[in-house]
Amino acid sequence: MKIRLGLARATEVPKLAAMARSLVEHGLPHTWDEQRLCRCLANSDYVALVARDGKRIAGFAVMEFLERRAHLALMAVDAAYQGHGVGRALLAWLEETARTAGTFLIHLEVRAGNVDARKFYERVGFIEAGRRRNYYAGGEDAVRMARDISVA
Numbered sequence: 202m203k204i205r206l207g208l209a210r211a212t213e214v215p216k217l218a219a220m221a222r223s224l225v226e227h228g229l230p231h232t233w234d235e236q237r238l239c240r241c242l243a244n245s246d247y248v249a250l251v252a253r254d255g256k257r258i259a260g261f262a263v264m265e266f267l268e269r270r271a272h273l274a275l276m277a278v279d280a281a282y283q284g285h286g287v288g289r290a291l292l293a294w295l296e297e298t299a300r301t302a303g304t305f306l307i308h309l310e311v312r313a314g315n316v317d318a319r320k321f322y323e324r325v326g327f328i329e330a331g332r333r334r335n336y337y338a339g340g341e342d343a344v345r346m347a348r349d350i351s352v353a
């Protein structure tokens with residue numbers, strides 16, 4: 202497995218939307234559809250990063266750069282590639298980009314019931330920063346997590 206990171210291409214959008222739906226939004230309305238991802242690719246406030254294994258997409262992440270912080274909007278690693286450092290590599294690339302842009306705080310929301318993702322984010326340096334009640338359709342809470350990247 203030789204993973205390479207690069208910016209998402211428009212031709213990859215259908216696959217990314219399918220991954221968002223099955224890996225992140227299962228049981229919820231599909232908000233990360235192709236149109237929304239296309240808008241992100243065209244918007245310079247967003248970076249959509251893809252991890253490729255040859256022609257296969259192993260994982261991807263979408264980060265929005267706000268004025269003083271960055272928001273990790275979406276992140277998914279294909280089940281066949283989970284647990285091999287792909288998620289950590291995607292985040293490391295985005296964090297380096299944020300530092301270069303002078304942005305030192307990253308935050309995100311994760312479904313309260315997504316215990317695996319919460320453990321992953323804790324492992325890579327995020328801490329819980331609050332809860333948003335009924336954030337998701339159907340009433341599931343979001344756990345808000347944040348990471349200060351001013352120190353590498």
Ligand SMILES: CC(C)(COP(=O)(O)OP(=O)(O)OC[C@H]1O[C@@H](n2cnc3c(N)ncnc32)[C@H](O)[C@@H]1OP(=O)(O)O)[C@@H](O)C(=O)NCCC(=O)NCCS
Pocket residue numbers: 224225275276277278279282283284285286287288289290310311312315316317318320321322324325
């Ligand atoms: C959560 C997710 C992005 C993690 O990506 P990944 O490539 O599997 O994670 P990595 O292999 O890079 O793991 C990085 C570290 O987190 C740890 N980790 C990952 N999943 C973990 C878990 N469920 N429990 C405890 N630790 C975990 C790893 O052991 C690793 O630690 P180490 O580098 O110190 O050994 C991926 O599993 C995924 O896409 N899940 C489904 C979609 C999802 O939940 N997305 C996030 C929604 S916001």
